[in-house]
Amino acid sequence: MMRPAMKLPLGVVLAVAGYWLPPLLGGSTLVYNTLVVTAIFAVMAYGQDIVLSDLGEVSLVHTAFFAAGAYATGILAADHGWNAWATLAAAGAAALVLALVLGLITLRTREFAFSLVTYAANVVCYTICYNWHVLGGSDGFVGIPPLDLSLPGLRLTALSNKDLWPYAYGLLLLVLYFVNRFRRSKLGHAALMVHMNPPLATMSGLDPHRVRLLVFLVSAPLTALGGWLYAYQRAYVGPDLFETYFLVLMLTAVVLVGRRLLVGPLIGTAILMLQKSYLSFGAYFDKIVLGAVLVAVLCLFPGGLAGLVQGRRRRPEAG
Amino acid sequence: MNVWQQLANGVIMGHAYALTAIGWTLLLGAARLVNFGHGQMYMLGAFIAWFAMRALGLPYYAAIPLSVLAGAALGAVMQRAMLRLTLQQNLVSLMIVTLGFGEIFEGVAGLAFGVKPQMIGSPLNAMNLQWGPVLLTVQDLTVVAATIVMFLVLRAVMAHGLVGSWVRMVAEDPLLTQLAGVNVARVYLGIFAFEGAAVAFAATLVAPRTPIITSMGFDEVIMTFVVVVLGGVGSVGGSYVAGLALGVFSAFFGALVAPAYTTAAAFLIMIPIMVLRPGGLASGGGLSR
Amino acid sequence: MTTALEVAALEVEDLVVAYGGDPAVSVARLVLPRGTLAGVVGANGAGKSTLVNGLLGWSRGPARTSGTVRLEGQDLSFVPTHERVRRGLVLVPEGIAVFSTMSVEENLRATRPHGAEAEARAFSVALVFELFPQLAERRHNRAASLSGGERQMLAIGRALRLGPLVLLLDEPSIGLAPRLVLTLLLTIRKLVDEGLSVLLVEQNVRAAMEVVDHLYLLERGRVVADGPVAEMRDDPRIVAAYLGSARA
Numbered sequence: 001m002m003r004p005a006m007k008l009p010l011g012v013v014l015a016v017a018g019y020w021l022p023p024l025l026g027g028s029t030l031v032y033n034t035l036v037v038t039a040i041f042a043v044m045a046y047g048q049d050i051v052l053s054d055l056g057e058v059s060l061v062h063t064a065f066f067a068a069g070a071y072a073t074g075i076l077a078a079d080h081g082w083n084a085w086a087t088l089a090a091a092g093a094a095a096l097v098l099a100l101v102l103g104l105i106t107l108r109t110r111e112f113a114f115s116l117v118t119y120a121a122n123v124v125c126y127t128i129c130y131n132w133h134v135l136g137g138s139d140g141f142v143g144i145p146p147l148d149l150s151l152p153g154l155r156l157t158a159l160s161n162k163d164l165w166p167y168a169y170g171l172l173l174l175v176l177y178f179v180n181r182f183r184r185s186k187l188g189h190a191a192l193m194v195h196m197n198p199p200l201a202t203m204s205g206l207d208p209h210r211v212r213l214l215v216f217l218v219s220a221p222l223t224a225l226g227g228w229l230y231a232y233q234r235a236y237v238g239p240d241l242f243e244t245y246f247l248v249l250m251l252t253a254v255v256l257v258g259r260r261l262l263v264g265p266l267i268g269t270a271i272l273m274l275q276k277s278y279l280s281f282g283a284y285f286d287k288i289v290l291g292a293v294l295v296a297v298l299c300l301f302p303g304g305l306a307g308l309v310q311g312r313r314r315r316p317e318a319g
Numbered sequence: 320m321n322v323w324q325q326l327a328n329g330v331i332m333g334h335a336y337a338l339t340a341i342g343w344t345l346l347l348g349a350a351r352l353v354n355f356g357h358g359q360m361y362m363l364g365a366f367i368a369w370f371a372m373r374a375l376g377l378p379y380y381a382a383i384p385l386s387v388l389a390g391a392a393l394g395a396v397m398q399r400a401m402l403r404l405t406l407q408q409n410l411v412s413l414m415i416v417t418l419g420f421g422e423i424f425e426g427v428a429g430l431a432f433g434v435k436p437q438m439i440g441s442p443l444n445a446m447n448l449q450w451g452p453v454l455l456t457v458q459d460l461t462v463v464a465a466t467i468v469m470f471l472v473l474r475a476v477m478a479h480g481l482v483g484s485w486v487r488m489v490a491e492d493p494l495l496t497q498l499a500g501v502n503v504a505r506v507y508l509g510i511f512a513f514e515g516a517a518v519a520f521a522a523t524l525v526a527p528r529t530p531i532i533t534s535m536g537f538d539e540v541i542m543t544f545v546v547v548v549l550g551g552v553g554s555v556g557g558s559y560v561a562g563l564a565l566g567v568f569s570a571f572f573g574a575l576v577a578p579a580y581t582t583a584a585a586f587l588i589m590i591p592i593m594v595l596r597p598g599g600l601a602s603g604g605g606l607s608r
Numbered sequence: 609m610t611t612a613l614e615v616a617a618l619e620v621e622d623l624v625v626a627y628g629g630d631p632a633v634s635v636a637r638l639v640l641p642r643g644t645l646a647g648v649v650g651a652n653g654a655g656k657s658t659l660v661n662g663l664l665g666w667s668r669g670p671a672r673t674s675g676t677v678r679l680e681g682q683d684l685s686f687v688p689t690h691e692r693v694r695r696g697l698v699l700v701p702e703g704i705a706v707f708s709t710m711s712v713e714e715n716l717r718a719t720r721p722h723g724a725e726a727e728a729r730a731f732s733v734a735l736v737f738e739l740f741p742q743l744a745e746r747r748h749n750r751a752a753s754l755s756g757g758e759r760q761m762l763a764i765g766r767a768l769r770l771g772p773l774v775l776l777l778d779e780p781s782i783g784l785a786p787r788l789v790l791t792l793l794l795t796i797r798k799l800v801d802e803g804l805s806v807l808l809v810e811q812n813v814r815a816a817m818e819v820v821d822h823l824y825l826l827e828r829g830r831v832v833a834d835g836p837v838a839e840m841r842d843d844p845r846i847v848a849a850y851l852g853s854a855r856a
Contacts (some may be wrong), residue, residue: 010440059415060355085575105590111410116544117589119355123541124583208568244537248422251415287426294419299400407670484718492706494668498701499719500693500770 015173022165024283032161036278038270040170040230043175044246045253045265047223049178053259054188055215056195057111060247061102061118064125065220067241068094069128069227074141074237084149087098088228089168096217098266103213126242140238147232164233171229172266180262182218191215223250245287252294257305325570327453333566334466335525337559339539340546341469342517348553349490349510350405356397356421357518357543358536363424364390364519365526366432366533369439379441383523387516393424394515400509405507408492421536428533441527466559469517474555486510490553495592500572513547545585550591613682617642617805618663618697618774623675625655625662625829633829634660635675640774640807640822645800647816648809649846650826656809657702659826661774662701665820680773694722694728696773700780702809705763708752712743712762715751721771730771737794739795750853756783760792767801775799778809792839793819817841 009134025031044066051059069091076082076090129135147167149156158164183186194208195203201208232236253268272290280286301308339361354360367389371382374473397420404413440541446457477483485506488496493503546565550557568588569581576584618640625633628786633655636848637715640646662673666689677684679697687694687695707715713733723728737744740761746754760780767775777796781789789812800806815821823840825833833845840846 040547052411056411058411060418062472112347112351112414113416116353118407119597120544120586120589123537124586126537126584127580131577242423244418244422248418255415282430284426284429287429291419291422291424291426295400295416295423298416298419299404302404302409302412309508359743479718481718484714486708488707488718494666494706495701495705495707497666497689498664498693498699498705499766500690500722502688502690 006054017172018167019169022162028313030277031160032165034273035162036161036168036233038266038273039165039172039275040226040233041230041246041249042226042253042266042269043171044223044226045250045269046175046179047219047221048250049254049265050182050191050215050219050222052254054183054191054195055212058251059114059118059216059219060115061093061122061125062219062223062250063242063244063247064098064122065223066099066227066230066246067094067125067129067237067239069221069224069233070237071135071141071227071239072224073228073231075135077231078141078144081145084147084232087231088225090283091224091228091295092221093222095227099220101219103216107209107213122242122247124259126239129242130239136238138239140236140240142236144231144235144237145236147229158232163256164229165317168229168233171225175225176262176266178222183260187211187214187218230242245290248290252290255297256293256304258304261304264306320574323452324454325574326567327450327455329567329570331455331459331462331566332564333563334463335419335521335528335562335570336542336546337562337566338462338466338469339518339521339525339556340543340562341466341473341521341555343512343543344547344550344553344558345473345486345517346510346514347547348484350507351408351410351490352405353417354397354514355414355417356536357417357426357514357539358419358539359428359523360390360393360515360518360536361423361526361539362531362533362536363393363428364522365439365531366428366437367519368523368526369437369531370432372440373437378528379439379443382439383467383520386482386519386523390515390517390519390522391512392515393519394511394513395508397515398511402504402507406503408493425533425536428485432533436530436532438530439523439527444527456528458524458527465520465524466562469520470559472569477555482509540581541586545589548589590600614642616640616678617680618807619676619678620663620677620682621676623659623662623673623677625658625667625671625673627669627671631829632671633662635659635829635831638824638831640805641674642805643800644821645797645808645819646822646824647820648807648824648826649811649813649816652811654808654826655777656826657831658829660699660807660809661701662751663776664692664697664827666699666701693770694726696726696771697776698767698770698772699776700767700778701764702778702782704759706751706754706759706766709750711748711750712754713747715762715766716769719766719769721769726771728771729773729853731765731768733769734764736768739768746827757785757788757792760784764792766794773805775804776804776809777806779811781810781812781815789815790818795846813846817846 006080012175022035048059051057051062052113072090072094076087082090083250102118102121106114109117126206130138134236147158147164149167158167172220190201190206190211193204193206194211198208227241249272253265256268257264275289295306303310343354343357346354357549364386368382369388371385372379377385397417401416404416441458443458443461444456448455448457477486485496485501488499488501489503489506497503542565546558546562549565550559550561562571565585569585572584573581616620616639620635620638622856623635624631624632640764650656659798661667662671665673673731679692680697682695684692684697710718710822716733718735722814723726731739737747741764742758746758751759754762764780780792791814796808808816808820817837823834823837823846824831825845833840835841
């Protein structure tokens with residue numbers, strides 16, 4: 001284990017070095033595409049990570065937060081000409097509102113009840129987006145302009161994946177920083193206590209319902225930020241964003257490497273995107289691989305890849 | 320709008336919902352397990368029947384048992400994979416695993432059966448009946464009859480048999496049940512196989528009424544969930560009544576408002592129940608008549 | 609008195625139970641002769657429950673067990689828990705050992721012997737009610753509504769329904785009024801006198817010594833002393849344990 005004093009400089013070095021990853025790996029379009037999409041989906045997964053790893057609940061509605069971010073961005077940018085900063089705020093706000101409604105509904109539900117309600121909420125949102133022309137119907141929204149975060153005097157646009165990389169990477173680093181701070185914060189600790197031992201948490205003066213709601217509210221905009229950037233990257237938003245594929249992707253990314261590891265979802269997403277880009281035989285094949293990985297990890301090595309490594313490394317203790 | 324027709328449609332749909340939910344009722348009541356792959360298993364049940372008839376040339380009546388067996392086998396495979404998690408009662412992981420299975424099933428179905436909508440050519444679907452102002456098919460009546468029979472059988476087994484005792488014991492405390500000399504793994508196997516077989520059976524009877532497509536698993540779970548929640552978790556009789564109520568509601572809502580939003584509306588009915596009676600779902604264990 | 613040729617009801621060799629790390633229990637040898645009552649005593653956390661759970665390869669959490677357990681000469685290695693129960697090794701675990709949502713009668717009816725030999729040994733529901741008349745009075749009540757003592761009686765009644773060769777009881781007297789403790793233990797003694805072999809885990813050393821034939825003292829998962837109860841009465845370690853539980 002690393003000495004704490006070494007962690008911060010190492011983190012900074014890695015963060016700076018990571019920026020040069022695409023050219024290091026060849027700089028082709030595929031490389032940029034894979035890495036940008038990895039960053040976006042990792043950001044999406046971190047919202048799920050907070051709820052799953054810290055709160056211990058399975059939210060099946062985070063796809064709706066992702067979609068909310070994407071739809072808000074798509075509609076406001078394509079039809080109303082909002083700039084990227086404005087759509088960023090709108091994406092977060094849309095997710096927050098949705099999360100507030102859902103959070104209040106599920107306030108006193110736990111475990112499978114919570115998951116069922118969130119699953120159903122996802123289907124309802126999907127139905128509405130699919131059928132309501134105001135939200136694009138089954139065709140969705142096309143014609144989303146390229147990302148433009150320009151400030152007076154500073155031109156910040158992205159016309160291709162290569163251009164998007166700095167912004168995607170920047171967003172990823174921001175989210176990593178945020179999740180790290182969250183886990184050290186009062187709310188982060190409270191979430192863990194409520195997860196591990198609700199009665200004890202109550203006796204320590206915490207209100208489990210309030211904690212759960214707050215964590216849920218914090219997690220939604222995180223995922224929505226992924227949706228925000230995805231809208232620009234794909235230049236199209238549609239009801240396919242609600243599909244279980246994204247949900248299973250998020251969950252697998254969180255579970256694959258190990259719970260509550262800061263870079264876990266990032267590495268998990270990277271592994272899955274690498275498969276999709278370099279080892280794919282079509283969308284259905286990807287689905288099978290994704291599902292199989294999720295099942296295999298949870299049934300065979302629930303501690304994730306990290307758990308496997310730890311198990312090998314542990315030496316038998318004396319006495 | 321022909322009120323009698325809508326009512327008949329509602330009753331038939333209600334039975335279809337109840338039949339689709341029956342395996343899930345048992346699974347949730349007995350193992351507190353939510354099978355999120357349920358919708359995809361329904362879809363596979365329908366497509367296996369379709370494939371048996373279209374590609375293997377089997378008649379409809381032979382395709383049904385084939386699909387049921389395939390469904391049971393799928394359930395058994397899932398149970399085998401999830402056994403350790405089930406004994407640990409790790410509900411969170413179990414739910415995620417069923418999601419994973421659902422994804423696998425969808426991928427396999429897409430590869431094996433393609434993306435185009437298909438129709439299961441059931442002869443019963445073509446046999447029309449007129450009863451006063453109401454138009455039905457024999458398929459519809461079969462759904463109703465099969466549902467009633469299944470529910471009566473399940474209720475009898477649960478209330479009186481040794482199997483029923485085992486399921487109730489396992490529902491409350493699987494580890495303690497082991498100490499009673501019961502092979503808990505085998506009981507779970509039976510429950511899962513029943514879920515697989517029942518949902519496949521429901522698919523073979525209900526799916527011929529409409530076109531089927533490999534992406535159709537999504538909706539099924541919601542209606543099933545609503546049925547089970549409305550009926551009270553683990554209540555066999557409750558699921559039947561809830562299914563019926565939901566069916567009639569869907570028929571009239573679809574006719575009077577908009578068919579596309581029926582599922583959404585059903586969920587919105589759920590919300591007040593969830594808010595007012597949250598303990599109703601969360602209290603696990605116990606399977607009642 | 610066991611002779612060298614008579615098979616012991618239960619024989620344990622090199623039993624090790626670990627919860628992912630250091631072993632919680634490490635017992636080199638334990639023998640329960642037929643028709644006797646042996647007590648396992650020790651402080652809290654000494655590993656008594658882990659020991660008896662380990663005999664069945666059972667636990668409420670993840671545990672790894674190794675070693676040999678022989679039930680009337682039959683090696684139980686690789687035999688799954690439910691199968692060991694069917695062969696006659698029955699455990700009444702500590703804590704909740706009944707199905708709370710079922711009635712007393714249903715608890716007894718649902719717990720049945722497996723196989724002809726077990727059926728021959730098993731108590732009928734009527735016989736259990738004879739042994740524990742208070743249960744008969746409450747036969748239709750849900751187990752959750754029973755008092756602590758009645759729940760213990762029901763748990764033991766359920767165990768007798770399985771037709772045990774060897775009965776393992778984990779702290780049956782916990783939470784019972786002192787008067788009831790002795791009654792319960794005397795009932796168990798009566799069953800032993802009628803042929804049952806029992807291993808009794810007890811925190812209440814003094815009460816246990818009234819009824820057992822042989823005593824094992826467990827400390828940190830190991831047997832540190834054992835012998836016939838007459839000899840063990842004066843063992844300073846037993847006296848210390850007895851003083852510790854004198855207030856219990």
